[in-house]
Amino acid sequence: MTDLLELERDAPKLHPTRTGATFVPVPRVDIDVKDLCKTFGQTPVFSGVSFRLVRGESVALVGANGTGKSTLLRCLMGLIPATSGKTVLLDQDVAATKGPALRALRARIGLVSQKHNLVPRLSVHSNVVHGLLGRNPGVRHWSHSFAPRASREAAIEALSKVGLDHFAARRADRLSGGQSQRVAIARALIGKPEILIADEPCASLDPAAGEDVMELFFKLDRQEGVTVVFISHSIEHALRYGDRILGLADRQMKLDATTASLTPGDLRGLYD
Ligand SMILES: Nc1ncnc2c1ncn2[C@@H]1O[C@H](COP(=O)(O)OP(=O)(O)OP(=O)(O)O)[C@@H](O)[C@H]1O
Ligand SMILES: [Mg+2]
Numbered sequence: 001m002t003d004l005l006e007l008e009r010d011a012p013k014l015h016p017t018r019t020g021a022t023f024v025p026v027p028r029v030d031i032d033v034k035d036l037c038k039t040f041g042q043t044p045v046f047s048g049v050s051f052r053l054v055r056g057e058s059v060a061l062v063g064a065n066g067t068g069k070s071t072l073l074r075c076l077m078g079l080i081p082a083t084s085g086k087t088v089l090l091d092q093d094v095a096a097t098k099g100p101a102l103r104a105l106r107a108r109i110g111l112v113s114q115k116h117n118l119v120p121r122l123s124v125h126s127n128v129v130h131g132l133l134g135r136n137p138g139v140r141h142w143s144h145s146f147a148p149r150a151s152r153e154a155a156i157e158a159l160s161k162v163g164l165d166h167f168a169a170r171r172a173d174r175l176s177g178g179q180s181q182r183v184a185i186a187r188a189l190i191g192k193p194e195i196l197i198a199d200e201p202c203a204s205l206d207p208a209a210g211e212d213v214m215e216l217f218f219k220l221d222r223q224e225g226v227t228v229v230f231i232s233h234s235i236e237h238a239l240r241y242g243d244r245i246l247g248l249a250d251r252q253m254k255l256d257a258t259t260a261s262l263t264p265g266d267l268r269g270l271y272d
Contacts (some may be wrong), residue, residue: 002240012139019126021242027054027055027056028054028055029052029053029054029055029088030053030054030055030057030089030090030194030195030227030228031051031052031053031076031087031088031089031118031229032052032086032087032088032089033049033051033052033076033085033086033087033088034050034085034086034087035048035049035050035084035085035184036048036049036050036072036073036075036082036084036085036086036087037049037082037083037084037085038068038072038075038080038082038083039083044251045068045071045251046067046068046071046072046248046251046252046253048252048253049072049085049248049252049253050085050253051246051253051256053227053229053244054227055194055227056221056225056226056227057221057227057228057243057244058217058218058221058228058230058241058242058243058244059227059228059229059230059231059242059243059244059245059246060231060232060237060238060239060241060242060244060245060246060247060253060259061165061229061230061231061245061246061247061248062231062232062233062234062235062245062247062248062267062270062271063239063247063248063249063270063271064249064270064271067248067249067251068248068251069199069231069248070113070114070199070231072248073111073197073199073231075087075094076089076094076197076229077089077094077106077111077197078094078095078097078102078105078106078111079128081095082095089105089109089195090105090108090109090194090195092105092184096173101180103137103160104134105137106134107134107135107191108191108193108194108195109116109193109194109195109196110186110188110189110191110193110195110196110197111130111188111197111198111199112181112184112185112196112197112198112199113184113199114199114200114203114231116181116183116184117184118172118175118180118184118187119172120171120173121171121172121173122143122172123143123144123168123169123170123171123172124159124164124167124168124169124170124171124172124175124183125144125152125155125156125159125169126142126143126144126145127172127183127187128144128155128158128159128168128183128186128187128190129141129143129144129147129151129152129155129190130142130187131155131158131186131187131188131189131190131191132147132151132154132190132191132246134191135247136151137189142261144168146255149157151190154190155168155186155190156168157190158186158189158190159173159183159186159189161175161186161189161216162182162183162185162186162189162192162213162216163182163212164179164182164183164186167179167183177204178205178206178209179206180204181202181203181204182205182209182213183200185198185201185216189220193226194226194227195226195227195228195229196217196220196221196226196228196230197230198217198228198229198230198231199230199231200231200232200233201213201214201217201230201232202214202232202234202237203230210234210237211243214230214237214240214241214263217230217241218241228241230242235264235267235268236264236272238259238267239262239264239267242259243258243259244256244257244258244259244268245257245258245259245262245267247267248255248270248272249269249270254270255267255270
């Protein structure tokens with residue numbers, strides 16, 4: 001008992017009252033991009049792109065076809081190298097992070113890409129278990145039948161979040177486009193990511209399923225404090241589910257504004 005009291009007395013005080021200063025938590029910066037530039041050969045895609053996203057923010061990345069949205073997300077994740085500039089992701093410099101360290105960093109991020117990239121001949125269950133491969137490289141996570149029980153159960157839990165737990169045994173090549181998309185989302189969620197990056201997550205979904213997916217991302221963002229970055233061609237989704245909107249046009253980040261300050265008309269120009 002005495003020990004506990006002493007520990008308590010010696011513990012540092014987070015709210016210093018003697019100075020009268022107020023304790024204000026500083027939001028954690030999850031993504032810090034400075035002056036990023038990407039060219040493919042001689043062809044520039046974008047340059048001078050800078051922005052910061054803090055933990056729990058939901059950000060829509062918008063722009064016309066071919067403006068470089070997917071390329072920007074791939075650079076952020078270290079999937080392709082940026083030509084110049086710097087990206088710090090979860091406190092790590094992406095360009096300086098290699099091999100197992102980069103794999104460990106990526107395992108903290110859920111990625112839903114524009115192409116679903118499921119393994120067609122494997123079951124839905126195995127495809128979702130693959131979402132844990134970044135943390136557990138090795139054959140046990142190649143198939144749900146070899147995977148440890150906790151991983152198999154986590155896959156079913158992730159599938160139930162997207163309403164497809166009853167499809168676990170089905171082969172991935174026997175799914176509709178929308179179902180594949182939801183399986184890809186479950187695969188991104190299984191590792192309980194700190195950041196969720198989604199490239200047009202609703203592209204192949206019917207309006208109701210698209211709404212469900214966005215509601216799910218919104219819930220993860222609000223209730224679990226996950227930072228969400230999504231690309232969308234829907235002005236309505238960008239305004240409803242983003243706290244902030246980033247817009248690419250003319251090879252630059254032309255817009256960086258809070259959703260509350262924008263109207264649909266402000267965004268329409270970015271799609272021309
Ligand atoms: N690997 C590559 N090699 C060469 N050029 C590429 C490569 N990947 C993309 N590009 C080009 O870079 C530009 C940006 O492509 P990106 O896929 O990032 O656009 P996007 O904004 O995501 O478009 P969309 O809305 O159609 O998905 C395009 O002109 C594209 O042709
Ligand atoms: Mg794209």
